[in-house]
Amino acid sequence: MHETTPLFIPQFAGLYASAAPLAEMVLRVVVGLSLVPHGLRMSMGFFPNSGGPVSNVTDFAKLLDNGGYRPGKLWAWVIVITELVGGPLLALGLFTRVAAIPIVILLALSIWEHRKGFFWNQGGCEYPLLWTAAALYFLAHGGGAYSVDALIGRAF
Secondary structure (H helix, E strand, C coil): CCCCCCCCCHHHHHHHHHHHHHHHHHHHHHHHHHHHHHHHHHHHCCCCCCCCCCCCHHHHHHHHHHCCCCCHHHHHHHHHHHHHHHHHHHHHCCCHHHHHHHHHHHHHHHHHHCCCCCCHHHCCCHHHHHHHHHHHHHHHHCCCCCCHHHHHCCCC
16 A cells, blocks of 8 residues: 555654554454444344344344335344354454455445434434445455455455
């Protein structure tokens, strides 16, 4: 990657260059692992006091059917698998781009579902928008230097 913006403090160029792969890894891990609790809540009832509307796949499927996402049973499983399998794959940086595809699609649909405004505490798209942008970065760039993909020498 080429630096296109002049550095405010050029003496920090080495620090920035060495910190960039670590910062990229931290972002990837946070984005990937943040999907897991949501998937656990929606499929197995974990985190019962978190305000989630459903606590199992059957109820989740009914919610999706009622929201116009039919067949709800199919989409409930697609979402749960995306969160519980795709999230950890993204966090590890394993098959990063492949894992990022359904994650970006899921999060983009979440933006649509939260189109009531911007702020999260008013049902808005603030968080899905942020997470979609972060996941989109990994779809475009891959797992980065500190990923399993880099370790095995494959750019998925």
